Amino acid sequence: MQAFLNKVEELVVKPTIAGLQKDGIDYRGFIFIGLMNNHGNPSVVEYNVRMGDPETEAVLPRITSDLFDLFEGVAHQNLHEKSFSVTDKTATTIMLVSGGYPEAYEKNKEIKGFENIKESIIFHAGTATLDDKVVTNGGRVMAVTSFGDTIEEALEKTYRSIDKIHFDQMNYRKDIGFDLV
DSSP, X not given: OHHHHHHHIIIIIHHHHHHHHHTTOOOOSOOEEEEEEETXXXXXXXXXXXXXXXXXXXXXXXXXXXXXXXXXXXXXXXXXXXXXXXXXXXXEEEEEXXXXXXXXXXXXXXXXXXXXXXXXXXXXXXXXXXXXXXXXXXXXXXXXXXXXXXXXXXXXXXXXXXXXXXXXXXXXXXXXXXXXX
16 A cells, blocks of 8 residues: 555656646645556546545545644645644545436435444535435435544445445445555
């Protein structure tokens, strides 16, 4: 894992920053680099200038610093004076999606079990309330995030929590993170 992360830093992150600097781009904000593990080598799938789902739900909970203070540091160009720290824990996130997503999908399917989750964080995305029940209201319904000392431990917790959540035509990926373990 550490060897892969080192390759990401050397082959992707540093050249990206150097390219911005070389082109004189005064960039402030997130650059999310979507990667795939291609036989131990990072392959860039996409660059985004924002964080989306499920990246946000896996990254932000790990930040232990004051996030608002960090945003102010970016805005006022004094981020280097701010304290930035993250937990040593690993976080994994799996999206629960409606049947048919990303194409046509039905809404208003009652969601049960999420209120009993103790070892994960549940982020509502495409949910609503209807007759005092929480129901599906979008393609990406919920993100389930868990911490662990290792990716394996975090994934186990996430999938264990997912097993307790139910709604008609609920789908989720069962291969997330396994290319990194």
